[in-house]
Amino acid sequence: MIKKGLTILIVLVSISLLCVGPASAAINTIRQGNTVFIGEQGLDISAAMGPDTRIGWWASAADIYTTSPTQTIDLNGRITSFTVSPSEFGGYVGNWYRLSSTGKADGTAFLVADPQLAFKVEDNSVDVNVEVLKWIPSGDDIRFRIDTNLAQIASQRSTPAPITIKVQSPDGAIYSSLRNAGGMPTSIVDIPVNTVPFYTGSIWNMGDPAIYPPGTYTIWVESNINNMKDNYEVIGKTISKPFNLLNQGQNPLITKTTPVTTQITRTQTQTSIPTTTQTITSTTTMSTPLPSETLTISPTTAVTQVPSPSQTQAPGFGLSLVIPAILFGLVAFLRKE
Numbered sequence: 001m002i003k004k005g006l007t008i009l010i011v012l013v014s015i016s017l018l019c020v021g022p023a024s025a026a027i028n029t030i031r032q033g034n035t036v037f038i039g040e041q042g043l044d045i046s047a048a049m050g051p052d053t054r055i056g057w058w059a060s061a062a063d064i065y066t067t068s069p070t071q072t073i074d075l076n077g078r079i080t081s082f083t084v085s086p087s088e089f090g091g092y093v094g095n096w097y098r099l100s101s102t103g104k105a106d107g108t109a110f111l112v113a114d115p116q117l118a119f120k121v122e123d124n125s126v127d128v129n130v131e132v133l134k135w136i137p138s139g140d141d142i143r144f145r146i147d148t149n150l151a152q153i154a155s156q157r158s159t160p161a162p163i164t165i166k167v168q169s170p171d172g173a174i175y176s177s178l179r180n181a182g183g184m185p186t187s188i189v190d191i192p193v194n195t196v197p198f199y200t201g202s203i204w205n206m207g208d209p210a211i212y213p214p215g216t217y218t219i220w221v222e223s224n225i226n227n228m229k230d231n232y233e234v235i236g237k238t239i240s241k242p243f244n245l246l247n248q249g250q251n252p253l254i255t256k257t258t259p260v261t262t263q264i265t266r267t268q269t270q271t272s273i274p275t276t277t278q279t280i281t282s283t284t285t286m287s288t289p290l291p292s293e294t295l296t297i298s299p300t301t302a303v304t305q306v307p308s309p310s311q312t313q314a315p316g317f318g319l320s321l322v323i324p325a326i327l328f329g330l331v332a333f334l335r336k337e
Helices: 002-026 149-157 225-231 252-287 291-297 299-305 317-336
Strands: 035-037 054-057 071-074 094-099 105-113 117-123 135-137 141-148 161-168 177-179 185-187 191-193 215-222 243-248
Touching (some): 117 215, 141 191
Antiparallel strands (some): 054 094, 094 105, 161 191, 161 215, 177 185
16 A cells, blocks of 8 residues: 555655756757847756857858858857856857857757846736726726747746736735736736737736735836846846836826816906996996096086086176166156256
Protein backbone atom coordinates (compact mmCIF):
# COMPACT_ATOMS: atom_id res chain seq x y z
CA MET A 1 0.00 0.00 0.00
CA ILE A 2 2.83 2.40 0.90
CA LYS A 3 4.67 1.47 -2.27
CA LYS A 4 1.57 2.21 -4.36
CA GLY A 5 1.14 5.61 -2.68
CA LEU A 6 4.80 6.46 -3.28
CA THR A 7 4.42 5.59 -6.96
CA ILE A 8 1.43 7.88 -7.30
CA LEU A 9 3.33 10.72 -5.60
CA ILE A 10 6.31 10.32 -7.97
CA VAL A 11 3.98 10.42 -10.97
CA LEU A 12 2.29 13.63 -9.71
CA VAL A 13 5.62 15.32 -9.05
CA SER A 14 6.86 14.36 -12.51
CA ILE A 15 3.73 15.82 -14.12
CA SER A 16 4.20 19.04 -12.13
CA LEU A 17 7.80 19.35 -13.30
CA LEU A 18 6.75 18.81 -16.89
CA CYS A 19 4.09 21.52 -16.63
CA VAL A 20 6.07 24.11 -14.71
CA GLY A 21 9.75 23.47 -15.38
CA PRO A 22 9.95 23.82 -19.18
CA ALA A 23 7.54 26.78 -19.32
CA SER A 24 9.58 28.86 -16.91
CA ALA A 25 12.85 27.87 -18.57
CA ALA A 26 11.60 28.52 -22.12
CA ILE A 27 11.14 32.23 -21.59
CA ASN A 28 14.91 32.74 -21.53
CA THR A 29 15.77 30.13 -24.14
CA ILE A 30 16.36 31.68 -27.55
CA ARG A 31 16.25 29.73 -30.78
CA GLN A 32 17.71 30.82 -34.08
CA GLY A 33 15.64 33.64 -35.59
CA ASN A 34 13.77 34.46 -32.37
CA THR A 35 13.27 38.04 -31.16
CA VAL A 36 15.08 39.29 -28.08
CA PHE A 37 14.29 42.61 -26.39
CA ILE A 38 16.58 45.34 -25.14
CA GLY A 39 16.98 44.99 -21.38
CA GLU A 40 16.61 41.19 -21.17
CA GLN A 41 19.34 39.33 -19.34
CA GLY A 42 20.25 35.75 -18.53
CA LEU A 43 19.30 34.50 -22.00
CA ASP A 44 20.55 31.17 -23.30
CA ILE A 45 21.31 31.81 -26.98
CA SER A 46 23.37 28.68 -27.62
CA ALA A 47 20.66 27.28 -29.92
CA ALA A 48 20.70 30.50 -31.93
CA MET A 49 24.49 30.71 -32.22
CA GLY A 50 25.46 27.16 -33.13
CA PRO A 51 29.28 26.91 -33.34
CA ASP A 52 29.81 30.67 -33.75
CA THR A 53 30.72 33.08 -30.96
CA ARG A 54 30.46 36.43 -32.74
CA ILE A 55 27.53 38.34 -34.20
CA GLY A 56 27.35 41.19 -36.70
CA TRP A 57 24.84 43.87 -37.68
CA TRP A 58 24.63 45.52 -41.08
CA ALA A 59 23.09 48.90 -41.78
CA SER A 60 19.87 49.06 -43.75
CA ALA A 61 20.17 48.03 -47.42
CA ALA A 62 23.73 46.77 -47.00
CA ASP A 63 24.77 43.50 -48.63
CA ILE A 64 25.64 41.12 -45.82
CA TYR A 65 27.56 38.78 -48.13
CA THR A 66 29.81 41.30 -49.85
CA THR A 67 30.54 43.91 -47.17
CA SER A 68 31.85 43.86 -43.62
CA PRO A 69 29.34 44.31 -40.77
CA THR A 70 28.67 47.80 -39.45
CA GLN A 71 28.82 46.54 -35.88
CA THR A 72 30.24 43.35 -34.36
CA ILE A 73 30.05 41.86 -30.84
CA ASP A 74 32.06 38.99 -29.39
CA LEU A 75 29.82 36.77 -27.24
CA ASN A 76 32.47 34.33 -26.14
CA GLY A 77 31.85 33.35 -22.52
CA ARG A 78 28.32 34.74 -22.31
CA ILE A 79 26.33 32.65 -24.75
CA THR A 80 24.42 30.83 -21.99
CA SER A 81 23.89 34.03 -19.97
CA PHE A 82 23.44 36.74 -22.54
CA THR A 83 22.25 40.30 -21.81
CA VAL A 84 20.71 42.53 -24.48
CA SER A 85 22.21 45.66 -22.96
CA PRO A 86 20.96 49.12 -24.03
CA SER A 87 24.55 50.29 -24.45
CA GLU A 88 25.41 47.58 -26.99
CA PHE A 89 22.10 47.23 -28.83
CA GLY A 90 20.30 50.52 -28.26
CA GLY A 91 21.11 51.90 -31.70
CA TYR A 92 21.18 48.59 -33.54
CA VAL A 93 17.76 46.99 -33.67
CA GLY A 94 16.91 44.45 -36.33
CA ASN A 95 18.63 41.29 -37.53
CA TRP A 96 21.93 40.20 -36.03
CA TYR A 97 23.84 37.53 -37.91
CA ARG A 98 26.23 34.87 -36.75
CA LEU A 99 29.76 35.44 -37.97
CA SER A 100 32.04 32.66 -39.09
CA SER A 101 35.73 32.52 -38.19
CA THR A 102 36.44 34.54 -41.34
CA GLY A 103 33.97 37.27 -40.36
CA LYS A 104 31.36 36.36 -42.95
CA ALA A 105 27.60 36.12 -42.30
CA ASP A 106 26.70 32.60 -41.24
CA GLY A 107 22.93 32.86 -41.03
CA THR A 108 20.63 34.77 -38.70
CA ALA A 109 21.28 34.56 -34.97
CA PHE A 110 18.33 36.56 -33.60
CA LEU A 111 16.44 39.81 -34.06
CA VAL A 112 16.82 42.62 -31.50
CA ALA A 113 13.71 44.72 -30.81
CA ASP A 114 12.92 47.71 -28.65
CA PRO A 115 10.06 46.74 -26.29
CA GLN A 116 6.82 48.70 -26.59
CA LEU A 117 4.18 48.76 -23.87
CA ALA A 118 0.89 50.66 -23.57
CA PHE A 119 -2.62 50.12 -22.21
CA LYS A 120 -6.14 51.53 -22.13
CA VAL A 121 -8.90 51.51 -19.54
CA GLU A 122 -12.31 50.70 -21.03
CA ASP A 123 -15.79 51.06 -19.53
CA ASN A 124 -17.72 47.90 -20.38
CA SER A 125 -21.03 49.25 -19.04
CA VAL A 126 -21.36 52.27 -21.33
CA ASP A 127 -19.78 53.22 -24.63
CA VAL A 128 -17.60 56.17 -23.59
CA ASN A 129 -13.98 57.13 -24.18
CA VAL A 130 -12.41 56.84 -20.75
CA GLU A 131 -9.10 58.16 -22.10
CA VAL A 132 -10.80 61.51 -22.79
CA LEU A 133 -13.15 61.72 -19.78
CA LYS A 134 -10.63 60.29 -17.28
CA TRP A 135 -13.64 59.38 -15.14
CA ILE A 136 -15.75 56.28 -14.57
CA PRO A 137 -19.06 56.16 -12.64
CA SER A 138 -18.87 54.01 -9.53
CA GLY A 139 -20.35 50.62 -10.32
CA ASP A 140 -19.40 50.38 -14.01
CA ASP A 141 -17.55 47.30 -15.26
CA ILE A 142 -13.95 47.96 -16.27
CA ARG A 143 -11.60 46.02 -18.51
CA PHE A 144 -8.05 46.65 -19.68
CA ARG A 145 -6.56 46.59 -23.16
CA ILE A 146 -2.80 45.92 -23.40
CA ASP A 147 -0.82 46.74 -26.54
CA THR A 148 2.71 45.37 -26.67
CA ASN A 149 5.15 43.76 -29.07
CA LEU A 150 6.17 41.44 -26.22
CA ALA A 151 3.19 39.24 -27.12
CA GLN A 152 5.31 37.49 -29.79
CA ILE A 153 7.22 35.79 -26.96
CA ALA A 154 4.25 33.45 -26.64
CA SER A 155 4.72 31.95 -30.09
CA GLN A 156 8.53 31.92 -30.03
CA ARG A 157 9.33 30.78 -26.50
CA SER A 158 6.32 28.57 -25.74
CA THR A 159 5.05 30.80 -22.93
CA PRO A 160 3.02 34.04 -22.86
CA ALA A 161 4.66 37.32 -21.92
CA PRO A 162 3.95 38.20 -18.28
CA ILE A 163 2.58 41.75 -17.96
CA THR A 164 1.59 43.30 -14.62
CA ILE A 165 -1.13 45.93 -14.20
CA LYS A 166 -0.44 48.36 -11.37
CA VAL A 167 -3.42 50.05 -9.69
CA GLN A 168 -2.72 52.56 -6.93
CA SER A 169 -5.61 53.67 -4.70
CA PRO A 170 -6.20 57.29 -3.62
CA ASP A 171 -4.42 56.56 -0.32
CA GLY A 172 -1.34 55.09 -2.04
CA ALA A 173 -2.00 51.35 -1.66
CA ILE A 174 -1.22 49.13 -4.68
CA TYR A 175 -3.58 46.26 -5.51
CA SER A 176 -2.37 42.83 -6.57
CA SER A 177 -5.86 41.77 -7.65
CA LEU A 178 -9.14 43.45 -8.61
CA ARG A 179 -12.75 42.45 -7.91
CA ASN A 180 -15.55 42.38 -10.44
CA ALA A 181 -19.25 43.18 -9.86
CA GLY A 182 -19.79 39.75 -8.30
CA GLY A 183 -16.88 40.18 -5.89
CA MET A 184 -14.68 37.66 -7.70
CA PRO A 185 -10.96 38.61 -7.47
CA THR A 186 -8.65 38.44 -10.48
CA SER A 187 -4.87 38.65 -10.16
CA ILE A 188 -3.28 41.48 -12.14
CA VAL A 189 0.29 40.31 -11.54
CA ASP A 190 2.11 38.63 -14.45
CA ILE A 191 -0.93 38.43 -16.71
CA PRO A 192 -0.11 36.01 -19.58
CA VAL A 193 -0.31 38.18 -22.71
CA ASN A 194 -0.28 36.31 -26.02
CA THR A 195 -2.25 38.47 -28.47
CA VAL A 196 -2.15 42.02 -29.87
CA PRO A 197 -4.20 43.70 -28.55
CA PHE A 198 -4.88 41.75 -25.38
CA TYR A 199 -8.10 42.21 -23.35
CA THR A 200 -8.54 41.22 -19.73
CA GLY A 201 -12.32 41.11 -19.68
CA SER A 202 -14.46 42.85 -17.04
CA ILE A 203 -12.28 42.26 -14.00
CA TRP A 204 -12.86 45.50 -12.06
CA ASN A 205 -15.94 47.14 -10.57
CA MET A 206 -15.59 50.02 -8.09
CA GLY A 207 -19.19 49.90 -6.89
CA ASP A 208 -18.27 48.95 -3.32
CA PRO A 209 -16.88 52.08 -1.60
CA ALA A 210 -15.59 49.99 1.31
CA ILE A 211 -13.15 48.29 -1.08
CA TYR A 212 -12.69 51.04 -3.66
CA PRO A 213 -13.29 54.46 -2.06
CA PRO A 214 -14.10 57.43 -4.30
CA GLY A 215 -11.09 59.36 -5.53
CA THR A 216 -8.36 59.30 -8.14
CA TYR A 217 -6.64 56.00 -8.97
CA THR A 218 -3.27 55.86 -10.75
CA ILE A 219 -2.86 53.00 -13.22
CA TRP A 220 0.07 51.75 -15.30
CA VAL A 221 1.41 48.48 -16.72
CA GLU A 222 4.93 47.11 -16.67
CA SER A 223 6.94 44.06 -17.65
CA ASN A 224 10.06 42.71 -16.05
CA ILE A 225 10.62 39.71 -18.31
CA ASN A 226 14.16 38.48 -17.62
CA ASN A 227 14.82 41.64 -15.56
CA MET A 228 13.98 43.80 -18.55
CA LYS A 229 12.56 46.71 -16.53
CA ASP A 230 15.43 46.63 -14.04
CA ASN A 231 17.91 47.16 -16.87
CA TYR A 232 15.82 49.36 -19.14
CA GLU A 233 13.14 51.26 -17.23
CA VAL A 234 11.89 53.63 -19.89
CA ILE A 235 8.30 54.90 -20.15
CA GLY A 236 6.63 53.41 -23.19
CA LYS A 237 9.20 50.59 -23.32
CA THR A 238 9.09 48.39 -20.21
CA ILE A 239 6.67 50.58 -18.25
CA SER A 240 3.68 52.49 -19.59
CA LYS A 241 2.76 56.09 -19.06
CA PRO A 242 0.65 56.39 -15.85
CA PHE A 243 -3.06 57.13 -16.23
CA ASN A 244 -5.19 58.89 -13.58
CA LEU A 245 -8.77 57.65 -13.30
CA LEU A 246 -11.42 59.38 -11.16
CA ASN A 247 -13.94 57.13 -9.44
CA GLN A 248 -17.06 58.91 -8.17
CA GLY A 249 -20.84 58.70 -8.48
CA GLN A 250 -21.48 62.08 -10.08
CA ASN A 251 -20.14 63.35 -13.37
CA PRO A 252 -17.37 65.86 -12.52
CA LEU A 253 -18.34 68.00 -15.51
CA ILE A 254 -21.84 68.56 -14.10
CA THR A 255 -20.43 69.45 -10.70
CA LYS A 256 -18.17 72.10 -12.21
CA THR A 257 -20.97 73.84 -14.16
CA THR A 258 -23.39 74.20 -11.22
CA PRO A 259 -21.66 77.21 -9.55
CA VAL A 260 -21.65 79.08 -12.87
CA THR A 261 -25.44 78.69 -13.27
CA THR A 262 -26.05 79.90 -9.71
CA GLN A 263 -23.86 82.95 -10.23
CA ILE A 264 -25.77 83.94 -13.37
CA THR A 265 -29.10 83.66 -11.53
CA ARG A 266 -27.88 85.87 -8.70
CA THR A 267 -26.58 88.48 -11.10
CA GLN A 268 -29.95 88.70 -12.86
CA THR A 269 -31.77 89.10 -9.54
CA GLN A 270 -29.47 91.87 -8.43
CA THR A 271 -29.97 93.71 -11.74
CA SER A 272 -33.80 93.53 -11.65
CA ILE A 273 -34.19 94.93 -8.10
CA PRO A 274 -32.76 98.42 -8.81
CA THR A 275 -34.87 98.69 -11.99
CA THR A 276 -38.12 97.91 -10.13
CA THR A 277 -37.30 100.33 -7.31
CA GLN A 278 -36.61 103.16 -9.71
CA THR A 279 -39.96 102.68 -11.45
CA ILE A 280 -41.93 102.74 -8.18
CA THR A 281 -40.16 105.86 -6.93
CA SER A 282 -40.81 107.72 -10.16
CA THR A 283 -44.52 106.87 -10.09
CA THR A 284 -44.95 107.96 -6.45
CA THR A 285 -43.19 111.26 -7.05
CA MET A 286 -45.41 112.11 -9.98
CA SER A 287 -48.61 111.17 -8.12
CA THR A 288 -47.99 113.05 -4.86
CA PRO A 289 -45.24 115.62 -5.37
CA LEU A 290 -43.94 117.62 -2.48
CA PRO A 291 -43.84 121.41 -2.90
CA SER A 292 -40.09 121.46 -2.83
CA GLU A 293 -39.96 118.69 -5.40
CA THR A 294 -42.29 120.64 -7.72
CA LEU A 295 -40.05 123.66 -7.65
CA THR A 296 -37.00 121.51 -8.23
CA ILE A 297 -38.40 119.39 -11.02
CA SER A 298 -40.25 122.13 -13.03
CA PRO A 299 -38.73 125.56 -12.33
CA THR A 300 -39.61 126.86 -15.80
CA THR A 301 -43.26 125.83 -15.52
CA ALA A 302 -43.61 127.55 -12.13
CA VAL A 303 -42.29 130.85 -13.52
CA THR A 304 -44.61 130.61 -16.50
CA GLN A 305 -47.68 129.92 -14.33
CA VAL A 306 -46.96 132.86 -11.93
CA PRO A 307 -45.53 135.66 -14.10
CA SER A 308 -44.31 138.95 -12.63
CA PRO A 309 -46.32 142.12 -13.49
CA SER A 310 -43.41 143.67 -15.31
CA GLN A 311 -43.24 140.73 -17.59
CA THR A 312 -47.02 140.64 -18.53
CA GLN A 313 -48.21 144.40 -18.77
CA ALA A 314 -49.15 145.57 -22.26
CA PRO A 315 -47.86 148.99 -23.53
CA GLY A 316 -50.22 152.06 -22.58
CA PHE A 317 -52.03 150.18 -19.86
CA GLY A 318 -50.98 152.74 -17.16
CA LEU A 319 -52.06 155.77 -19.35
CA SER A 320 -55.55 154.35 -19.89
CA LEU A 321 -56.11 154.44 -16.16
CA VAL A 322 -54.83 158.02 -15.63
CA ILE A 323 -57.10 159.69 -18.29
CA PRO A 324 -60.41 158.51 -16.76
CA ALA A 325 -59.20 159.68 -13.38
CA ILE A 326 -58.52 163.20 -14.72
CA LEU A 327 -61.94 163.41 -16.42
CA PHE A 328 -63.63 162.23 -13.29
CA GLY A 329 -61.91 164.93 -11.30
CA LEU A 330 -62.81 167.69 -13.85
CA VAL A 331 -66.51 166.77 -13.79
CA ALA A 332 -66.53 166.88 -10.02
CA PHE A 333 -64.88 170.29 -10.06
CA LEU A 334 -67.39 171.84 -12.52
CA ARG A 335 -70.36 170.57 -10.46
CA LYS A 336 -68.92 172.18 -7.45
CA GLU A 337 -68.70 175.49 -9.19
